[in-house]
Amino acid sequence: MYTQAMDTMAKEGKGAPRAVAALSAEDAQRQARFDERIDADGRIEPRDWMPEAYRKTLVRQISQHAHSEIVGMLPEGNWISRAPSLKRKAILLAKVQDEGGHGLYLYSAAETLGTSRAQMLDDLHSGKAKYSSIFNYPTLTWADVGVIGWLVDGAAIMNQVPICRCSYGPYARAMVRVCKEESFHQRQGYEGLMVLMKGTQAQRDMVQDAVNRWWWKCLAMFGPPDADSPNSAQGMRWGIKRFTNDELRQKFVDATVPQARLLGVTLPDPDLKWNEARGHHDYGAIDWSEFWQVVNGHGPCNRERLAARVKAHDDGAWVREAAAAHAAKHTPVEAKAA
Numbered sequence: 001m002y003t004q005a006m007d008t009m010a011k012e013g014k015g016a017p018r019a020v021a022a023l024s025a026e027d028a029q030r031q032a033r034f035d036e037r038i039d040a041d042g043r044i045e046p047r048d049w050m051p052e053a054y055r056k057t058l059v060r061q062i063s064q065h066a067h068s069e070i071v072g073m074l075p076e077g078n079w080i081s082r083a084p085s086l087k088r089k090a091i092l093l094a095k096v097q098d099e100g101g102h103g104l105y106l107y108s109a110a111e112t113l114g115t116s117r118a119q120m121l122d123d124l125h126s127g128k129a130k131y132s133s134i135f136n137y138p139t140l141t142w143a144d145v146g147v148i149g150w151l152v153d154g155a156a157i158m159n160q161v162p163i164c165r166c167s168y169g170p171y172a173r174a175m176v177r178v179c180k181e182e183s184f185h186q187r188q189g190y191e192g193l194m195v196l197m198k199g200t201q202a203q204r205d206m207v208q209d210a211v212n213r214w215w216w217k218c219l220a221m222f223g224p225p226d227a228d229s230p231n232s233a234q235g236m237r238w239g240i241k242r243f244t245n246d247e248l249r250q251k252f253v254d255a256t257v258p259q260a261r262l263l264g265v266t267l268p269d270p271d272l273k274w275n276e277a278r279g280h281h282d283y284g285a286i287d288w289s290e291f292w293q294v295v296n297g298h299g300p301c302n303r304e305r306l307a308a309r310v311k312a313h314d315d316g317a318w319v320r321e322a323a324a325a326h327a328a329k330h331t332p333v334e335a336k337a338a
């Protein structure tokens, strides 16, 4: 269905042009086979020929996604030692470990495209590679942990379920398990907030305060408006993205409003209202200048997050060295000689 929509865009000249400039006859044939498979909604696998721009786009998106998962462990990791009960601590530990696992699947998926984990990590540590804006905000109270589960993971699921149908096989397959786990994350967050909302007035106030601080950041997390999103048209054409940033943002708003009502919190947007004609909720203006500030490294926690990642990497050097020494020791003699 989305591929048909993309075809129409391409025919009407609205989609990004196909990368066919200056191809050899052989490459033109490969390009045609690649385009056919994309048009038929087929999968591209690591050993298949692919245009260089497709490969680069995937390395960019998958590595940024992997970085987001591992940087995303930090804001909530901050609460593991302060969780209010053993049960909440066990849930939070499992969730943060899941995020680490997601990062590892995604780094592996990116490696199938010819990049290395060391290169990707260098890019993260030097500040060259992006990761999600949302993880550059502080987690001030326990309610933030619930709100991150409900809203941040809820937004992540909205964005990531369509990636299970991404045209690149390893990325699509990695996302199936990631989405199942994210779904548990979203539910544990919502359940934790439900408990707080049935507690004292101070607990309800704490939840509302956390919702007020995270709501707009979650809307921005879907990325710039379609008109300002340089990668969307080509990403859609290639079947990497299945919905645009604005489409996913709208789905998220529509899904979240009834959940907020049930929870008993107010979403901090006076312009948020149902629009009968559109069949969707209208919502207020997002502060895009704040979003770009954060993406460009000037959010409240950017420095702290990167410093924590660099320190973890440095502290883990001995593990990598030991693993490499162990592997060398156990490499069969014939393989060494070859």
Ligand code: 3HC
Pocket: 060, 061, 064, 065, 066, 068, 069, 072, 099, 130, 131, 132, 133, 134, 152, 153, 156, 159, 160, 220, 221, 222, 223, 224, 228, 229, 230, 231, 232, 235, 241, 245, 295
């Ligand atoms: N934070 C930081 N940078 C962002 C961003 C965000 N929230 N949204 C967009 N950007 C960046 C893009 O990476 C791009 O930068 P680049 O060209 O230098 O790489 C630029 O802003 C323009 O944006 P586009 O819309 O043109 O870029 P894309 O077409 O790549 O769309 C995206 C951006 C929607 C984030 C897309 O890359 C995507 O769907 N990625 C996969 C999902 C992902 O990475 N999610 C991050 C959150 S993961 C998470 O939340 C973990 C979970 O456990 C909670």
